[in-house]
Amino acid sequence: MxxxxxxxxxxxxxxxxxxxxxxxxxxxxxxxxxxxxxxxxxxxxxxxxxxxxxxxxxxxxxxxxxxxxxxxxxxxxxxxxxxxxxxxxxxxxxxxxxxxxxxxxxxxxxxxxxxxxxxxxxxxxxxxxxxxxxxxxxxxxxxxxxxxxxxxxxxxxxxxxxxxxxxxxxxxxxxxxxxxxxxxxxxxxxxxxxxxxxxxxxxxxxxxxxxxxxxxxxxxxxxxxxxxxxxxxxxxxxxxxxxxxxxxxxxxxxxxxxxxxxxxxxxxxxxxxxxxxxxxxxxxxxxxxxxxxxxxxxxxxxxxxxxxxxxxxxxxxxxxSFLDEDEATLMQELENELPGRVMDNMTDDVLQIETLLSRIGNLTAAQNVMIFRALQRLVSEGEVEIEKKGGGRKKASTMIEVSDKLIRPSQPLLFSNFGKQKVD
Ligand SMILES: C[S@@+](CC[C@H](N)C(=O)[O-])C[C@H]1O[C@@H](n2cnc3c(N)ncnc32)[C@H](O)[C@@H]1O
Structure with missing residues (x-):
């Protein structure tokens, strides 16, 4: 050979x-x-x-x-x-x-x-x-x-x-x-x-x-x-x-x-x-x-x-191929797909970021920072809130960390799309 x-x-x-x-x-x-x-x-x-x-x-x-x-x-x-x-x-x-x-x-x-x-x-x-x-x-x-x-x-x-x-x-x-x-x-x-x-x-x-x-x-x-x-x-x-x-x-x-x-x-x-x-x-x-x-x-x-x-x-x-244009497409797709995954993985409206990363880690080419960026978008739209380790909410503009939790707000603003994956 x-x-x-x-x-x-x-x-x-x-x-x-x-x-x-x-x-x-x-x-x-x-x-x-x-x-x-x-x-x-x-x-x-x-x-x-x-x-x-x-x-x-x-x-x-x-x-x-x-x-x-x-x-x-x-x-x-x-x-x-x-x-x-x-x-x-x-x-x-x-x-x-x-x-x-x-x-x-x-x-x-x-x-x-x-x-x-x-x-x-x-x-x-x-x-x-x-x-x-x-x-x-x-x-x-x-x-x-x-x-x-x-x-x-x-x-x-x-x-x-x-x-x-x-x-x-x-x-x-x-x-x-x-x-x-x-x-x-x-x-x-x-x-x-x-x-x-x-x-x-x-x-x-x-x-x-x-x-x-x-x-x-x-x-x-x-x-x-x-x-x-x-x-x-x-x-x-x-x-x-x-x-x-x-x-x-x-x-x-x-x-x-x-x-x-x-x-x-x-x-x-x-x-x-x-x-x-x-x-x-x-x-x-x-x-x-x-x-x-x-x-x-x-x-x-x-x-x-x-x-x-x-x-x-x-x-x-x-x-x-891990190129810049691939990253742009990946981010767009993540923003469409993540809400559904977040919703499916929540227990009593709470999801540890670490748990989310463990569950989707093997199924994505996205680095944690990219996943965090897509999550930040959801936070800014009021679809989820971020709870810091030790309690207290984070602002949408604050960096997400692995030790944070995602919380589904009791009265979500725009829940019409949350949890629904976009079907192409
Ligand atoms: C792809 S080469 C390794 C190249 C090396 N890692 C490098 O980067 O320079 C594969 C090597 O595995 C050895 N080899 C083949 N079958 C093996 C086995 N069952 N156990 C251990 N070594 C084996 C071969 O003799 C060969 O040297």
Whole structure:
């Protein structure tokens, strides 16, 4: 397979050429980790941050781009921690220590030998076999021991997993379940080759049992067979089926599942961020908005449904690309759609903003600030009121916060439209 040739490492052999989508993927990981470290160290009283960083498909460490050498994921992770140490301590009187433990592993012996060799020739040499643990093996087999080590070392289990498989079968759902059920603060970035899965179904489609965990069931295959010549439909259904399956089966409560397109290879890849906290989802979305136009979602960005959605076949919704014009459409749609969601989720005319974000977080490309802007509009129209933490109403012009509550006024002014979604 062509894609595997781009991930071959051997000591002394030429480095693999980096593909554009690998560069994008690494940029997202690096940028997200910058935001991540800034957020989790915001508490000025903290003096040590303990974290474990696991790269379960680490490869050999370096790539070639024209005449330059580029870092692969293990070096990207090590440098993200080094950058964070400098940035975070720049304006602190009492220094904050980042106590990071790294687990780098790969099933390929040659790749691991190459990575060890590169690390030993790098500024990280003294950390090898100390805070950098190198292991050869299948991720699935190595995971249980890694989880045991994390739990021994860290009460909170703060951890970051990079699961950069090259197809779609090497991170079985039970691995994600183990990560998210046994640790308190894990996050993961998972790649999943949608096109490899679709090609498999196109060519063969046998052996469905292994694919059920990703939402590919008999119904899916039947419909796929009827409509597989329609590329948009194929991508849309696969994307949503997998999103839905991850939501249901992984045990991570939140994820941002967006697609990357490789122009050179003409193939689609899912890059999903999984976490247990709404705030982490919001931070990841900020990276997608920042990386404008490199990520796509098929259909609307405002509020979408997941799972198999036959309406997509009929409407052939456009691609959502995190561009400025997409934001304008998203805001317009949110303003139409949010009142209904707010109403449906209220109990006794009250809804915690945090609850709203938890319920719609997986179904929108909107960052919290965009959702707040749409809610602010409702407040200014008198449709809802905002109660501050600790009581008291907020003015329509005051910033909404996650700790606020939405209250339905006892005598709404214009309730004629509230709760009714606009039907296009
Ligand atoms: C996409 S490449 C990783 C690239 C790397 N993350 C980077 O950014 O430079 C996938 C890697 O997974 C390894 N691999 C394949 N199957 C595996 C498995 N079951 N468990 C662990 N590693 C595996 C391959 O040897 C390959 O090095």
């Amino acid at each position: 062509a894609k595997k040739q781009n991930f071959n490492w051997k000591i002394g052999a030429p480095l693999p050429r980096i593909e554009a989508h690998t560069e994008r993927k690494l940029e997202v990981i690096e940028q997200y980790l910058d935001v991540y470290f800034d957020t989790v160290t915001a508490n000025r009283h903290m003096d040590v941050l303990r974290i474990t960083i696991v790269d379960g498909f680490c490869g050999g460490g370096l790539y070639q781009k024209d005449t330059e050498t580029r870092y692969g994921s293990p070096f990207a992770l090590l440098y993200a921690v080094e950058r964070a140490k400098i940035r975070i301590n720049a304006d602190r009187h009492k220094p904050l220590q980042i106590a990071a433990q790294f687990y780098f592993s790969d099933a390929n012996t040659l790749h691991m030998a190459t990575l060890r060799d590169e690390l030993l020739r790098s500024e990280f040499a003294s950390q090898v076999d100390e805070s950098i643990i190198l292991q050869t093996g299948n991720f699935e087999d190595l995971l249980p021991k890694v989880l045991t080590d994390i739990k021994k070392r860290q009460r909170q289990g703060r951890s970051f997993f990079v699961l950069d498989q090259w197809g779609y079968t090497d991170v079985p759902m039970h691995c994600l379940q183990k990560i998210f059920s046994s640790l308190h603060k894990p996050e993961a970035i998972l790649t999943f080759s949608i096109d490899a899965l679709l090609n498999y179904l196109r060519n063969d489609g046998k052996g469905l049992d292994g694919l059920r965990q990703y939402g590919v069931d008999d119904d899916f295959v039947r419909t796929w067979n009827e409509l597989k010549e329609d590329e948009n439909f194929g991508r849309a259904t696969a994307q949503r089926s997998i999103m839905e399956a991850l939501r249901h089966n992984s045990g991570a409560h939140f994820f941002t599942p967006f697609m990357m397109y490789s122009k050179t290879d003409k193939r689609w890849m899912l890059l999903a961020h999984l976490s247990k906290h709404q705030a982490a989802r919001d931070k990841m979305l900020s990276v997608h908005w920042d990386q404008q136009n490199h990520f796509r979602h098929i259909g609307k960005g405002s509020l979408f449904e997941m799972g198999f959605d036959h309406r997509l076949v009929e409407t052939k919704d456009a691609l959502f």
